[in-house]
Amino acid sequence: MGISLRRLLVLAVVGFGLTATAVHAVPLDSGEGCMPFAKDWSFAIAVPEGWKGECSAEETHGVTVAVWPAGAQWPKAPGVMYATVTRRNGRTLDQVIADDQAEYQRHAPQGVVVAEPAIPLAQTKGSLRVVRTDAPDAGRHELIAYAELPKMVVLLVLSAESPAVLDADRDAFVGFARSFLPVDRAHAEDAMRPPASIALPTPTPPETPRP
Numbered sequence: 671m672g673i674s675l676r677r678l679l680v681l682a683v684v685g686f687g688l689t690a691t692a693v694h695a696v697p698l699d700s701g702e703g704c705m706p707f708a709k710d711w712s713f714a715i716a717v718p719e720g721w722k723g724e725c726s727a728e729e730t731h732g733v734t735v736a737v738w739p740a741g742a743q744w745p746k747a748p749g750v751m752y753a754t755v756t757r758r759n760g761r762t763l764d765q766v767i768a769d770d771q772a773e774y775q776r777h778a779p780q781g782v783v784v785a786e787p788a789i790p791l792a793q794t795k796g797s798l799r800v801v802r803t804d805a806p807d808a809g810r811h812e813l814i815a816y817a818e819l820p821k822m823v824v825l826l827v828l829s830a831e832s833p834a835v836l837d838a839d840r841d842a843f844v845g846f847a848r849s850f851l852p853v854d855r856a857h858a859e860d861a862m863r864p865p866a867s868i869a870l871p872t873p874t875p876p877e878t879p880r881p
Contacts, residue, residue, distance in 0.1 A: 695730045698723040698737075705853055706734050706753075711822045715753060716849035718842040727752075734824075737846065739839075749830040749839040751846050755822050766823045767799065767816060774803060781805035789815055792848040798826070800847075804833065811836045815847040826850060 698704055703716035704725030715735060717723040723737035724730060724744075731744055735753040738744045758766060771783055786800040798815040805811070811833050817824040828843035830836035 694726045696725040698725055700740060703849065704735065707853065708755075711755060711819050712853040713753075713817070713819065713824060714849075714851040714853050715826075715846065718845040721751070721842060721846075748832070748835040749828060751826070751828050751839075751843055754825050754827070755819075756825060758821055758823055763799065763816060763818055763823065767801070770814075770825075771801075778803075778805040778808055780807055786813065789844055789847045791850060793851045798847055798850065802836075813840070813843055815843075815850075817847075817850045817852075819852055824850070 696704060698717045700717060700719050700721055702723075703714055704723075705712060705714045706726050707713070717737055720740055721737050722740050723735060725735055727733055727736040730736070731752070733752040733754045736744050737751040738747045739749070744750055756766065756770075761769070774781060774783065782804045784802050786802050788797040789800055790797045798817050800813060800815045803810075803812045803814065809831055811830045813828040813836065815826040817826060826843075826847045828836065828839055828846075830839060
C-alpha cells in the first residue's frame with residue numbers, strides 16, 4: 671500500500687533526478703483537469719485549488735498524474751499527490767487491496783494500515799475505498815483511494831513526510847479523489863478528435879467525365 675515497492679521506487683528515482691525527458695506530459699494549473707488514457711483504460715481527474723500538476727507524467731515523474739502544492743516542486747514538497755494505474759488481472763477490488771497491503775507489509779514490516787471513511791464521487795454514483803498507511807521509520811504517511819475501472823484499478827495517493835502534513839493536505843486529497851470520473855474508451859478517443867468546425871473536410875473524389 672502506502673510504501674509499496676513501486677511507489678518507493680517512484681519516490682527514490684524522482685528524488686535522485688533519474689527521470690527521462692517527457693514527450694507527452696501536459697502541465698496542469700490549479701483547478702484544471704486531464705484525461706489520461708491508454709489502450710484499455712481512461713479516466714478524468716482534476717487538480718485541487720492551490721495545487722499544480724502534470725498529466726501523462728510517466729516519463730517525468732513515474733506516475734500517470736502528478737500533483738504538488740503551487741510554489742513547490744515534485745517530489746520535494748512535504749506532501750504530494752498522484753494517480754497510478756495497476757492491472758486487475760481478473761482480481762476483485764478486495765483482492766487488489768489485499769495484494770497491495772501484503773506488498774506494503776513486506777517492505778515496511780512495522781508499518782500500520784487502517785481503513786478510512788470512503789470518499790463519495792462528485793460526478794458519478796459510488797464511492798472510493800480508502801486506507802491510511804503510516805511507516806514512521808520510512809518517513810512516509812499516505813492516504814490511498816482505490817478507483818475501479820473494468821480492467822484496471824487506479825490508485826489515488828496522498829504521500830506526506832509526516833502525520834501533520836497528511837492531515838493538513840487531507841481536504842485537498844478528498845477533492846482530488848472526488849473528482850475522479852471513469853471515461854469510456856470510445857468517448858476518450860472522441861474527445862481527442864478535433865471538433866467538426868476545425869476538422870479537415872473529407873476530400874471529394876473527382877467526377878469521372880462522361881464519354
